[in-house]
Structures are given as structure tokens and as C-alpha cells.
Amino acid sequence: MESELQTSGVTSNIMPLAFPRGKEKFCELCKREAYLQCTRCRVTFYCNAEHQQADWVGIHERICHLLVRMRTPTELIDHAARRDDQLRKAELIEICRLVAQSKLSEGKYEEALPAAHCCLHTSIDVHGPNTVQLLPSYLLLAEANMGLDNLAVVAELLCQAKWVVLKHPESGPLIQQQLHRSLGRFHAAVGNLEAALHHFANDVYFSSEEYGLDSINASKGYFLMAEVFVRQGKIPVARSLYSKVAHTWHKHLISLLHHQTEISHKRAVSSQSFYEQSQRVEMDEMLRAMLEFEQKQFRRDAAQIALLAHSLAMLWFLGGDLQKALGFGTTALQASQQITKHDLTEPVQRLLQQVQSLQPGSGSRTAEKQRH
Amino acid sequence: MKQKESAESFRNEPVSDPSILSRKEIALYRNCPKQYVCVEMLQDGYHGAFSELFSLLRSDQDQRTQALPGSARLQAPPLEDQRDKLETIRLHLSLAEKAEREGAWTAVCEERLRLGRYFSSHQDFRLSFHFYHSCADRERGGRSRPATEARLHLAELYRQHGDPEEARQQAEMGLKQAEQGGWLDSDGRPLRLWACRELAKSCSLLGEAFHAEKDFDTAKKLLQYGSKMALEGEDRCVEGEVLFKQGLSLQSLGDHGAARQAFSTCLQIFSELQDVNALVRNYKAMAKSLESEGNVQEALWLLEEAANTCRSSGLRGELADVCLHLGNIYCHLGQPKRACEYFLQGYKAACSTGDVTLLQKAQVKLGVTCAHVYVGQYSGDMQAASSTSVKRLVSWKETRGLQDLFPDLAE
Numbered sequence: 001m002e003s004e005l006q007t008s009g010v011t012s013n014i015m016p017l018a019f020p021r022g023k024e025k026f027c028e029l030c031k032r033e034a035y036l037q038c039t040r041c042r043v044t045f046y047c048n049a050e051h052q053q054a055d056w057v058g059i060h061e062r063i064c065h066l067l068v069r070m071r072t073p074t075e076l077i078d079h080a081a082r083r084d085d086q087l088r089k090a091e092l093i094e095i096c097r098l099v100a101q102s103k104l105s106e107g108k109y110e111e112a113l114p115a116a117h118c119c120l121h122t123s124i125d126v127h128g129p130n131t132v133q134l135l136p137s138y139l140l141l142a143e144a145n146m147g148l149d150n151l152a153v154v155a156e157l158l159c160q161a162k163w164v165v166l167k168h169p170e171s172g173p174l175i176q177q178q179l180h181r182s183l184g185r186f187h188a189a190v191g192n193l194e195a196a197l198h199h200f201a202n203d204v205y206f207s208s209e210e211y212g213l214d215s216i217n218a219s220k221g222y223f224l225m226a227e228v229f230v231r232q233g234k235i236p237v238a239r240s241l242y243s244k245v246a247h248t249w250h251k252h253l254i255s256l257l258h259h260q261t262e263i264s265h266k267r268a269v270s271s272q273s274f275y276e277q278s279q280r281v282e283m284d285e286m287l288r289a290m291l292e293f294e295q296k297q298f299r300r301d302a303a304q305i306a307l308l309a310h311s312l313a314m315l316w317f318l319g320g321d322l323q324k325a326l327g328f329g330t331t332a333l334q335a336s337q338q339i340t341k342h343d344l345t346e347p348v349q350r351l352l353q354q355v356q357s358l359q360p361g362s363g364s365r366t367a368e369k370q371r372h
Numbered sequence: 373m374k375q376k377e378s379a380e381s382f383r384n385e386p387v388s389d390p391s392i393l394s395r396k397e398i399a400l401y402r403n404c405p406k407q408y409v410c411v412e413m414l415q416d417g418y419h420g421a422f423s424e425l426f427s428l429l430r431s432d433q434d435q436r437t438q439a440l441p442g443s444a445r446l447q448a449p450p451l452e453d454q455r456d457k458l459e460t461i462r463l464h465l466s467l468a469e470k471a472e473r474e475g476a477w478t479a480v481c482e483e484r485l486r487l488g489r490y491f492s493s494h495q496d497f498r499l500s501f502h503f504y505h506s507c508a509d510r511e512r513g514g515r516s517r518p519a520t521e522a523r524l525h526l527a528e529l530y531r532q533h534g535d536p537e538e539a540r541q542q543a544e545m546g547l548k549q550a551e552q553g554g555w556l557d558s559d560g561r562p563l564r565l566w567a568c569r570e571l572a573k574s575c576s577l578l579g580e581a582f583h584a585e586k587d588f589d590t591a592k593k594l595l596q597y598g599s600k601m602a603l604e605g606e607d608r609c610v611e612g613e614v615l616f617k618q619g620l621s622l623q624s625l626g627d628h629g630a631a632r633q634a635f636s637t638c639l640q641i642f643s644e645l646q647d648v649n650a651l652v653r654n655y656k657a658m659a660k661s662l663e664s665e666g667n668v669q670e671a672l673w674l675l676e677e678a679a680n681t682c683r684s685s686g687l688r689g690e691l692a693d694v695c696l697h698l699g700n701i702y703c704h705l706g707q708p709k710r711a712c713e714y715f716l717q718g719y720k721a722a723c724s725t726g727d728v729t730l731l732q733k734a735q736v737k738l739g740v741t742c743a744h745v746y747v748g749q750y751s752g753d754m755q756a757a758s759s760t761s762v763k764r765l766v767s768w769k770e771t772r773g774l775q776d777l778f779p780d781l782a783e
């Protein structure tokens with residue numbers, strides 16, 4: 001019962017007499033007349049329980065306490081108070097953005113919508129309409145809708161986003177990169193593959209400009225491009241792109257693992273932020289997609305398989321799922337033993353040993369099996 | 373109903389009017405050349421080419437920011453603003469990546485070699501270094517004909533940029549590969565000859581460097597090896613050049629006999645080639661050897677020969693130098709009047725070159741020697757206390773001039 005309450009929040013009916021006259025309350029999500037009220041913050045209203053639920057799961061749980069001070073009307077408006085208010089709103093925007101982003105990474109498009117909406121409304125409140133600062137919110141909304149297959153809405157949102165960027169040529173490479181990625185995804189969803197490639201190419205260009213050639217961000221762009229090439233039937237191009245992405249991520253994960261072991265010497269349990277976790281889900285999905293793609297090829301590249309499986313094993317080891325780490329590690333070991341000139345075998349074995357040392361009981365048996 | 377249908381189909385007609393700009397054309401107009409070229413490469417799936425160009429542009433930028441203001445590095449416009457160069461890199465790197473995907477390693481090297489050759493101008497030498505290296509040092513295809521050619525280009529570049537040791541190593545590797553491959557260069561001559569020539573040039577440079585550092589044994593070995601390679605390279609010009617350096621080295625070691633032998637072979641080669649500058653240089657060097665052996669007459673004869681060559685081919689600066697040299701020798705021989713004649717010739721030649729140091733040198737020599745001549749002529753009159761001698765001196769003072777010494781100057 002307790003847990004149910006935790007996931008759903010508490011509401012009560014609005015008491016009209018508790019509020020000043022003439023100020024009607026509107027639903028947080030759909031802006032229709034509201035009848036319910038969140039009992040925690042008492043400043044958020046809903047038309048029905050469904051919307052309240054959606055908002056609670058989407059974002060409200062995280063920002064409920066923040067909204068209290070923000071939405072409580074204050075009479076005295078002095079300079080310091082206003083600045084405080086602005087700072088709080090900026091914080092709210094950041095939280096909403098991160099939450100929406102993580103939900104999107106995890107593929108929970110429906111749940112991402114409330115956070116994205118909240119992000120947009122607060123941004124408009126702070127920066128005004130038609131400003132560059134609204135762009136991240138537009139893109140979040142666009143992506144959520146893309147996941148939900150509302151392509152007409154996406155087209156409209158991206159059109160607006162494009163217009164904002166055109167009006168503000170000074171907006172940096174980061175914004176351009178995000179816009180191009182969303183546009184690319186949209187065109188890929190519509191089936192306009194050439195246009196999708198064009199936008200993804202721009203995405204990679206701006207990513208490289210901003211984060212460097214071998215950044216994780218750029219390699220995500222490469223991954224998306226490769227998907228389009230697969231759809232166009234240009235398999236060799238796609239494979240070479242996948243191989244590049246796999247190398248980048250493998251390197252990244254190795255450095256993460258190295259970093260992690262260094263930390264764990266000092267601290268027993270490492271904290272994992274919410275954002276990191278969603279990143280992991282997204283990464284896992286892409287790595288598995290590439291692994292499946294390679295395994296389906298007529299002539300399999302064992303090096304690529306070993307690289308990807310090793311990456312996945314490291315990812316799950318970092319994520320704490322030892323069973324999966326073991327599974328992928330075994331795949332990696334098998335693949336790396338097939339190639340004559342490869343230095344992967346040793347790090348894979350080291351990882352497997354590390355996994356087994358953390359896994360009492362079953363570990364030693366599998367280790368025996370590995371050796372034979 | 374039918375009308376509605378036709379309207380419907382009209383509305384669904386895709387727009388394909390040639391007057392409407394394509395996405396590509398818009399990008400060409402709106403984006404900077406760097407972005408346009410990079411995006412084009414990526415869009416075509418050539419991500420390796422993109423990475424390479426991108427890092428080249430980065431390092432170009434870095435070098436420019438590190439360069440001191442006003443330095444030569446900043447004279448040329450940044451690479452990212454030179455659309456034609458970017459386009460050329462895009463074309464060939466894309467072709468190379470395509471070939472690489474197909475496993476055609478020689479074609480990969482071919483494209484890279486082309487790029488190296490394209491950036492032949494001095495201000496782009498970093499790019500040509502990059503492309504030649506990326507061609508010659510490939511794991512796959514690194515022993516192909518284009519890779520060998522790239523290696524020889526590298527040897528040349530290293531030699532021109534003052535690293536004869538590296539140049540020699542590249543040339544040696546190139547020679548080995550060329551001998552194994554037995555290829556022809558673009559002019560249809562064996563690649564091996566080119567490698568020999570390159571090796572000869574870098575060896576003779578190295579030999580010179582060792583000689584300057586007083587490591588005479590190494591220098592001698594290198595120069596000998598160099599002239600052997602020059603001979604194998606079947607290029608008379610290089611052969612003469614290397615042999616001449618060998619001669620100079622022998623000369624400074626005091627082995628004048630061997631030096632003269634080398635110089636006389638050079639003389640043959642240079643007259644065959646009708647290389648006047650080299651001939652004059654060679655005459656001078658030979659004369660120097662003869663002079664130090666005490667064979668002054670022959671040295672004088674050779675210098676005369678050199679002066680004649682200069683006169684007939686209009687080498688004013690060289691003529692002045694040779695004449696001054698001749699004058700010096702006559703001075704030492706105690707023939708100041710003869711010396712004066714040569715100094716005057718040298719002075720005249722120097723006047724027409726506009727080389728002020730040379731001119732001043734000639735002036736001083738001429739003045740000093742003239743004074744010596746006059747002292748010899750009039751010292752009798754000066755010492756004698758008779759009125760006739762004073763009168764003679766006074767009348768000479770009234771009319772004196774260069775024509776006293778050179779009657780043919782008086783008009």
C-alpha cells in the first residue's frame with residue numbers, strides 16, 4: 001500500500017473556497033478546467049486522475065517540492081527575490097530536461113512528455129517565446145512524439161525549431177547538432193533516407209566540432225547513419241561505420257572500467273546517477289543492435305563481435321548485472337579466440353575473472369569450464 | 373468527380389523543377405566550405421576520409437594559433453577557407469576509402485600519392501608530407517609502386533627541408549622496393565634510377581655535413597657511396613654535382629692530386645652538359661688545388677679559361693670574382709701592373725652586377741695595387757732632390773689618372 005502511494009502521489013478535490021475568486025485552475029497537462037489538486041505541493045491541478053498519474057510518473061514526483069515556492073504568489077517583489085526565483089526556475093528546467101532525456105533514452109516516450117512540456121513552459125516563462133533557449137524543449141517534445149509515432153506533431157515542432165535556429169544564426173554548434181539529429185530521425189522515420197543522411201552527416205560534423213572526433217556523441221550520429229545505410233542496402237558502408245562506433249565505445253568503456261576500479265578501491269559502493277543509468281540502457285540497446293547485425297552477416301567478423309561483446313560485458317559489469325556480464329564476456333572470449341592476431345583475449349579473461357570473483361558459488365565452476 | 377481526381381493527382385505530384393535548389397546546392401551556398409565538404413563526405417559514407425580531413429584542419433588551425441604574428445605560417449590563408457583544396461582532398465580520400473573497402477590496396481596508395489603530388493607548392497609542404505607518409509607507411513600496399521614513389525618523394529622533401537639523414541633512409545628503403553618491384557616511373561624510366569639519384573643527393577649532402585663537423589672518414593665514405601649511386605642513377609648532372617663535392621672534400625683534406633682527378637672528370641661532365649656555372653666553379657676549384665701545389669702557371673691558365681667562359685656567357689658576378697682572384701695571384705707574383713689590369717676588369721664587371729660588397733672589394737684592391745705601381749714608378753723622383761724631378765712630379769699630379777697605367781683607356 002505504501003509503495004502504491006509512492007508511485008501515484010496523493011490528490012484531493014479542489015476546494016473552490018480555498019482560493020481567491022475568479023482565478024480558475026487548469027490542468028497541468030491539458031490546460032482544461034481542473035478538479036483535482038496535488039496534496040503535497042497544493043499548487044498543481046489536474047482535470048482527472050489519469051492526467052495526475054501521468055504527470056506524477058513523468059515528472060511531478062521529482063519537482064513537486066520545487067514548485068511550492070515557485071508558484072506561491074508573493075507580494076513583495078524585490079531584486080534578490082526575483083533573482084532567486086529565476087535561479088530556481090533554471091534549476092527546474094535543467095531537471096525537467098534531464099528527466100525527459102533519460103526517459104527518452106530508455107524508450108519511455110509517453111512518460112517523457114510531461115517533463116518535456118514542463119520544460120517548455122518554464123523556459124517560455126523565463127526566456128520568452130521564440131527564443132533559442134526553447135530549442136532543447138522543442139527537440140525533446142519532438143523526440144517523444146516521434147517515439148509515439150505522432151509524425152505530424154513532430155514535423156510542426158521541428159519546423160518551429162528550425163525557424164528559431166534560422167532566426168538566431170549565433171546559436172552554437174551544440175544546438176545545430178541537436179536539431180540536425182532530430183531532423184535526421186524524423187526523415188528516417190518518414191522514409192526520406194537521403195535527407196536523413198544529410199542531417200545525420202551535419203549532426204556528426206557539429207558533434208565532432210563540439211566534442212571531438214572520437215566522442216560518444218559523434219559516434220551516436222554514426223550509429224544512426226549506419227542504420228540508414230542498412231536500409232539503403234549499403235551494407236559495406238554500414239559495417240565500416242559500425243566498426244568505427246564499436247571501437248569508440250569499446251575505448252570509452254575501457255576507460256570507464258578503469259576509472260571505476262580506481263574509485264572502488266576507495267569506496268565500496270559507487271553511486272549511480274539516474275542519468276547514467278538511462279545512458280546505459282540506450283548504449284546497451286545500440287551495442288546489442290550492432291552485435292545482432294554482425295551475427296546475421298554471411299561472413300562474420302569475429303573481431304567486431306569480440307569487440308562488441310566485450311563492450312557489453314563491461315557495460316553490464318559496470319551496471320552491476322553480473323549474469324549478463326558473464327554471458328557477453330563468454331561470447332567475447334569465444335570470438336576473440338577465433339582470431340589469430342588480436343589482443344582482446346587477455347582483457348576479456350581479466351574481466352571474466354573479476355566477474356567471477358564477485359559472484360560466489362557459481363563463479364568457480366564457470367571458470368573451470370572456461371579453462372577447458 | 374474526375375476533375376477532383378485530377379486535382380488530387382496534381383497536388384500529389386512531387387516537385388522536381390530544375391529551377392528549385394536542391395539540398396546540396398543550398399548547403400553549398402549557405403555553409404562554410406569546411407562544413408560543406410565534411411558533410412558531403414559523411415553523407416556518402418566516407419567517415420574515414422572525414423576524420424582524416426577533420427584532423428588535418430584541426431592541426432592546421434592549431435599551428436596557426438601557435439604561430440607568432442607576422443610569421444610565414446600566417447601568410448597563406450587557412451586551409452579551411454580554400455575550397456578547391458578541400459574539394460581535391462575530398463575527392464581523392466573518398467576514392468581511397470572506397471578502394472580500401474574493396475581491398476584494392478594499390479589504388480588506395482595511388483590516390484594518396486596523387487594528393488601528395490597535388491600539394492607540391494612550398495606553403496603546403498605539411499600536407500604533402502602527410503599524404504606521402506600515409507601512402508608509404510601503409511601496412512597493406514606499402515610495398516606497391518605508388519608507395520615506393522611516395523617514399524622517393526618523401527626523401528626529396530626531407531632533403532629539401534634539411535634532414536638528409538631521414539632523406540637517406542627513405543631513399544634506401546625506396547631503392548630496395550624499387551629494385552624488387554622493377555617498376556617504371558611516369559616518364560617510363562625505371563624507378564630504381566630515380567631512387568639512386570635521390571640516394572646520391574642525400575648522401576652527398578650528408579657527406580658535406582660530416583665534413584663540416586670534421587668527421588672526415590665518414591664524409592669520405594658517404595661521398596664515395598654517393599658518387600657510386602649517382603653513377604648507377606645514370607644522371608650526369610647529379611654525378612657531376614656529387615663528384616664535385618667529393619673533390620672539394622678531398623681538396624680540403626689536402627689530397628690535391630685526387631681532388632684534381634675528380635675535378636677533371638667533373639670538367640668533362642659539365643662541358644657535356646654545358647652547365648656554365650658549374651664549369652666556372654669547377655675551374656676555380658681546380659685552380660685552387662694547382663695553386664696550393666705550387667703550379668701557378670697552370671692555375672693562371674685555368675682561371676683565364678674560367679674568365680673567358682664567364683665573358684662568353686655573361687656571368688658578370690663570377691667574372692668579377694675570377695678577375696679579382698687572377699689579380700691577387702699576379703700581385704703575389706710581383707706583377708702589380710698586370711694585377712691592376714685584372715682588378716680593373718673585375719671592378720667593371722662588379723659595377724654591372726650591383727653587388728655592393730663585391731664592388732667595394734674590387735675598388736679597394738684596385739686602389740691599393742695602383743698605389744703600389746705609382747710608388748714603384750715615382751719613388752726615384754721622390755728621393756732625388758733635383759728640380760727636374762719635382763717638375764715631373766708636379767706635371768704628373770696635374771694630369772694623373774688611370775690612363776697612366778692603362779694607355780688604351782686614354783681617348
